[in-house]
Amino acid sequence: MAKMTFPYACARLKEYFYPMGFEAFLDSPSTMTARVFDSKTGEDLAVLAGLAWGPSTTEADLVDITELLDQEMHAQEFVHVPMKSDSITDG
Numbered sequence: 001m002a003k004m005t006f007p008y009a010c011a012r013l014k015e016y017f018y019p020m021g022f023e024a025f026l027d028s029p030s031t032m033t034a035r036v037f038d039s040k041t042g043e044d045l046a047v048l049a050g051l052a053w054g055p056s057t058t059e060a061d062l063v064d065i066t067e068l069l070d071q072e073m074h075a076q077e078f079v080h081v082p083m084k085s086d087s088i089t090d091g
Contacts (some may be wrong), residue, residue: 006026
């Protein structure tokens with residue numbers, strides 16, 4: 001499998017998550033942090049740190065990263081933060 005550079009991988013991920021925003025940075029030579037966000041509001045939709053990255057990263061690894069970010073966004077949809085008016089104790 002072909003290896004890829006970090007800037008190329010970030011460009012691919014930006015294309016994948018468009019129209020949402022995407023950014024990533026290397027935490028170390030072997031890990032990265034990736035963030036998917038609402039490009040209009042800046043709200044984080046998914047932030048994952050410690051993702052494996054290295055000179056041997058392949059297209060398959062990139063697919064794994066997109067799946068992890070997609071799963072994180074899906075999990076966030078099910079988190080309900082009740083407002084005062086949503087309280088079940090309201091009579």
